[in-house]
Amino acid sequence: MRLSDAEVVDTFAEAFPMWGARIIITAESPAWAHEAARSLTGFATSVIGCKCEAGIERELDPAETPDGRAGVSALLFASDREGLAKRLVERIGQSVLTCPTTACFNGLDGPETVDVGGQLRFFGDGYQASKLLDGRRYWRVPVMEGEFLVEERFAIAEGVAGGNIIILSRDVAGALRAAEAAAAAMRTVREVILPFPGGIVRSGSKVGSRYSGLVASTNESLCPTLRAQVPHTDVPPDVGSVLEIVIDGLTLEAVRDAMARGLEAAARAGASHVTAGNYGGNLGPHRIDLRDLVPALRDD
Amino acid sequence: MPLTLTLREPPTVPLETEGLSPDRLATRRRGEIEALTVWHGNRRAQLADFFAVSGNGGEELRVEGDLRRVKFLGAGMTDGRLTVAGDAGMHTGADMRGGELVVEGDVGDFAGVNMHGGRLVVEGSAGHQLGGAHPGERAGMRGGEILVHGDAGDQVGTGLRRGLIAVAGRVGDAAGLRMLAGTIVALGGLGAPPGAAMRRGTIVAMSHVTLLPTFAFACSYRPPFLRLYLRHLRALGLPLTDDQIEGRYARWCGDGLELRRGEILILEAGR
Numbered sequence: 402m403r404l405s406d407a408e409v410v411d412t413f414a415e416a417f418p419m420w421g422a423r424i425i426i427t428a429e430s431p432a433w434a435h436e437a438a439r440s441l442t443g444f445a446t447s448v449i450g451c452k453c454e455a456g457i458e459r460e461l462d463p464a465e466t467p468d469g470r471a472g473v474s475a476l477l478f479a480s481d482r483e484g485l486a487k488r489l490v491e492r493i494g495q496s497v498l499t500c501p502t503t504a505c506f507n508g509l510d511g512p513e514t515v516d517v518g519g520q521l522r523f524f525g526d527g528y529q530a531s532k533l534l535d536g537r538r539y540w541r542v543p544v545m546e547g548e549f550l551v552e553e554r555f556a557i558a559e560g561v562a563g564g565n566i567i568i569l570s571r572d573v574a575g576a577l578r579a580a581e582a583a584a585a586a587m588r589t590v591r592e593v594i595l596p597f598p599g600g601i602v603r604s605g606s607k608v609g610s611r612y613s614g615l616v617a618s619t620n621e622s623l624c625p626t627l628r629a630q631v632p633h634t635d636v637p638p639d640v641g642s643v644l645e646i647v648i649d650g651l652t653l654e655a656v657r658d659a660m661a662r663g664l665e666a667a668a669r670a671g672a673s674h675v676t677a678g679n680y681g682g683n684l685g686p687h688r689i690d691l692r693d694l695v696p697a698l699r700d701d
Numbered sequence: 702m703p704l705t706l707t708l709r710e711p712p713t714v715p716l717e718t719e720g721l722s723p724d725r726l727a728t729r730r731r732g733e734i735e736a737l738t739v740w741h742g743n744r745r746a747q748l749a750d751f752f753a754v755s756g757n758g759g760e761e762l763r764v765e766g767d768l769r770r771v772k773f774l775g776a777g778m779t780d781g782r783l784t785v786a787g788d789a790g791m792h793t794g795a796d797m798r799g800g801e802l803v804v805e806g807d808v809g810d811f812a813g814v815n816m817h818g819g820r821l822v823v824e825g826s827a828g829h830q831l832g833g834a835h836p837g838e839r840a841g842m843r844g845g846e847i848l849v850h851g852d853a854g855d856q857v858g859t860g861l862r863r864g865l866i867a868v869a870g871r872v873g874d875a876a877g878l879r880m881l882a883g884t885i886v887a888l889g890g891l892g893a894p895p896g897a898a899m900r901r902g903t904i905v906a907m908s909h910v911t912l913l914p915t916f917a918f919a920c921s922y923r924p925p926f927l928r929l930y931l932r933h934l935r936a937l938g939l940p941l942t943d944d945q946i947e948g949r950y951a952r953w954c955g956d957g958l959e960l961r962r963g964e965i966l967i968l969e970a971g972r
Binding site: 467468469470504530532533534535539541547548549550 | 865901925
């Protein structure tokens, strides 16, 4: 299948369920909201090593936030409800509570919620106070700078993780140019995050390893340097570098939309090939065929 | 047309109408509504003796006429919307648990007393003991919201345990007396002395207040939670300015004769 000058492999991404939450961070300035959000979503690239995956969804205008200040919306995903609740408490407690002038609010609607502010309130050591407004409870935690306001309960919802596209190019510069264009296009989609640095991962992995205790290891079939050594390679002869973009989202539709925009952008930006990672259909219930993402590919 | 009860003429003595709320009338036929018991002074009477009934039952109820001597309008309501076209008497919205009660005029004393939920909106002014406690009870209002577009009398929020009372005009003396928690917002002045014997909770004033000596100054700051409250009130139609929403407030803690866990927040001039 051809799209612009890129060869699109007729394959699919395999996505699977993860539990997600949306965290709204506000502060006296957009810069401080960003500081907190960057810290909150730091070291959260993969559940394999970080216990969660997180990223900044978008900036929020003051009119969009509960307290009318500039804000940032972040999404955090974990494998199960309990894990997500723990990560929320840990990360909001260490990265938002500590950050000057911030407040933190639940950004999702839904029947299932976990206790976050109700745990963080104990930092107040008995001086904390709560407020109940319009059915939502907030905790006021006294801190040296003033007061940290955090919503008690955060809604969680079953989302989709593992959306991805893999971008191949003649060299690193070309792969990076195409991947950056794809990541920029994907960031225009709401309800998704790209959890890796800059949205791009160079170390796509396979499940397992020859070494015991390692649950994931390098995906040698997509390593250009190993093309002459491995029994099977997916790297065409004219390709010298491969990059991947992983997408987590609150809905399958949002993940599909992000993949479609990324695929088109990567092709336009000079990728020689675009493919996707999967586990043969054995891991996740969601199959996202590249062929179905872009109208121009469907009839190919 | 919503179910409408029109008072034929003002009663000579107070008329008690407990049970006149949309949730209780929604499923009743007109004959049943007309036969409902009301108390005219110490005499039992039927609703039809005083009110003309028109319209259809549903989630909306409208009461019209000179209702200043009609007590307990909307008392105990749990759902729906009740509109009082004009002034309402004492105990309007007492023991409310849900729904919305809108009074297009003034309300008498004890409005919203012992309220547990829902929203009471008074487009005029309110009397004394707004959102207070039933006589002899320690705790007053336990939840919900009361919005007054005019003034309010003395002892607003006595024993307040939970919920929000906001008054666009002036609030009388002894607001938040013995309050246990919750929030009182006075946009147009606050009589003295607010928060006497308060244990927890928040009283917000937008102008100078004479405080009891048992309140201690803590600091001047911008309370993050207050932005939520004031924006919420502005969205509901109260006249909040940006200076009030974004302003600095002096925090006074008290009452020192109790837990000193309560606070009175007083807007400071300039941002």
